[in-house]
Amino acid sequence: LVEMIRVIRSARTQGEERGIIQKECADIRAQFRQGDNGERSHSLAKLLYVHMLGYPAHFGQMECVRLIASPRYSEKRIGYLGAMMLLDEKQDASLLITNSIKNDLSHSSQYVQSLALCTLACMGSAEMCRDLAPEIERLLRASNCYIKKKATLCAVHIIRKVPELAELFTPSARSLLSEKNHGVLHGAVVLITELCEHNPDTLDQFRKAVPELVQIMKGLVTSSYSPEHNVAGISDPFLQVRILRLLRILGHNNDTASDAMNDLLAQVATNTDSSKTAGSAVLYETVLTIMDINSESGLRVLAVNILGRFLLNNDRNIRYISMTSLQKIVQTDHNAVQRHRGTIVDCLKDQDTSVKRRALELSLALVSAVNIRSMMKELLIFLSTCPPELRSQTTSGIFNVAERYSPSKRWHIDTILHVLTTAGGDVRDETVPNLIQLITTASELHCYTVHKLYRALVKEISQQPLVQVACWCIGEYGDLLLKGECEEIEPVQVTEDDVLDALETVLQSHMSSPATRGFALTATMKLSTRITDNVDRIRSIVSIYGSCIDLELQQRAVEYNALFKKYDHMRAAVLERMPVMGKNSPGHTNGDTSGENKEPDPSKPKPVEAGLLSEPASQVCDLLDLLGGTDTPLQPNPAPTSTPTTTSSTDLLDLLGGLDVQLQMKAPSGNVIPAHGLGQVTQTVVLNNPNKASLPCLFLCSCLSH
């Protein structure tokens, strides 16, 4: 065997190795056929080595069966090892060894028994388990410690495979708790844990064992002398951890059990030395238990403090698991966790990504109205340096908390802008419409916003969401931009040419996506009513794009062109300021939200940009584009559209002039209008009539493309 291994290792290439292996396998096969007993076990050992390297070894399975049946210990051992490695439930050969296992379980030598137990516990199929369960149960009760240890864990495996057999083991499991041998005790606790997890009735039964378990734990914690099981000064931390876990399950949702454990848990928590990993393991399990049972609040505070101490630990592992648990309790024990906020925020700077992720989740959960400003500073710093896989999570988290707790609209807008400049590529799609909606509601900040956005646009145009929002704002509030003065920001003189230059750069840049270009073109068009000198320039831009390759742009350009030529008289009305948009209003209620948000300018006519020109099909007005882009923030209206009626060419504006109603445009049913009048897109308009004014008519119209 040794020789073979040496030869294989000396192979220098994969091909050479394969050749050697093949030769060896052929030899082994011949060996098996010969049936020479002496050499069999060595051949199988060789085969197992080959198997470990990743080569197929199915032909060895029958050999395993034969070797297991042999009376000699060494052969049995290799046979069982082979069985564990090569056989699994799906192979038929595994059934053949059931009988051998059965015999070996009653063998006189405990070592043979243990081999059989081991194999059964490792790869026993449901069939085998059912057959052999009574044997295992017998061994649980009447044998020496060595066997009992293995038998208990074997029983665990059986229960996992065949849950119905659990009742078989319940009585013996209980009596095993009185064993002194740590190994047996450990196995017993695992077995009981498994039984309880499977069956709630058993759980009730074992609750009575809580005092006993508490006793055992006390013994472990106080008696510092047990050199065999000592790990770094803690006596048998593994057993302690398991008992704590069982106590957790037993005490969950049960007051009597929890009360019985309270003292013990406090004792363990205070007395365990956590300078080494072993102690920390025990403390960690204690904390988990305290959190999960009905413990008194003093105990809970103690637990959170332990977790806080962990956070300051130098060992990264401990920091990581502490944050994992804090995550679970941050909802219920919010204040206690808040005390450790500083440390958590520091962990954002750790070098391990998983630690960073935990710190991020925790930090986001800890943001409140009180600490929003300082937390946001930290989060923004984090965003600029965080690894790429965490960026989108960070941006959405930042947006969420900003929405819930922002102290002022200006701060909110600033924050969003900052995020867009730093990580614009990783934000979610609905950020753009959300931001636009937010801007429209902050009417006093329109001037400030548009100035800021303009400056950002001029600096760089690679971040698509930012560019889109900037274009939209410039289009809407271009007049404020050109006025040049603004209270909250230093005034900079911006000429019409500058603005048009900026928009044109966006239009022409290869970095702009088609959607962005759409935004830019529409903005340019809207400016035609807000500026005075350069309308011709706009006209020429628009007509250039009339022959653009991109279908969407071309369509818009052509329509805008038509707006210039044929419908110039309506241009002003069509391109007017948009109203405050309601957010996420599913179906109705813009009437309500307009009450909450400040109406931007009561002097502006309320019915807006409907431009419902229901002209015959040859006309060109496309409602979709008049809203400034396909990304409208309005929600799709699930209500069915009523039969489209076309009126005469009067504008809806006139019809509703003077009525206190509001028009709400719903997102169109499609984004793309097929060419050549092949299809139609329905644009729904809902008329909100909060004051129940009488309406001359109510209609919905459909747009047909040219």
Add this chain to the structure above:
Amino acid sequence: MIWKTRLAKWYMQFDDDEKQKLIEEVHAVVTVRDAKHTNFVEFRNFKIIYRRYAGLYFCICVDVTDNNLAYLEAIHNFVEVLNEYFHNVCELDLVFNFYKVYTVVDEMFLAGEIRETSQTKVLKQLLMLQSLE
């Protein structure tokens, strides 16, 4: 770098090619981490606790509800036993005596759980077993 499996013990049912694939995935996840990472990795819907000793990675794959630190200690316990048993163990010991290593594993872990934690007891048993050969 070529990575070789020196020992693979499975406590759940997998096909051979599934096993191969899992081994490769674990390799890929664990070997790119260095000292500034934690010893825990999330893997599919389990987690891997691992520890590096010289050129060997010892990995245990456990449920997400298990106690990370306890298994970290278990790995160290296991390595200390190996050290004692092979008298200052080195990688070649594990290669040439791979079937003995499996015996050690079976003494300390069974059915996917920790079985015996006392190093002295395990070593005593191992010596007994060896005398039977």
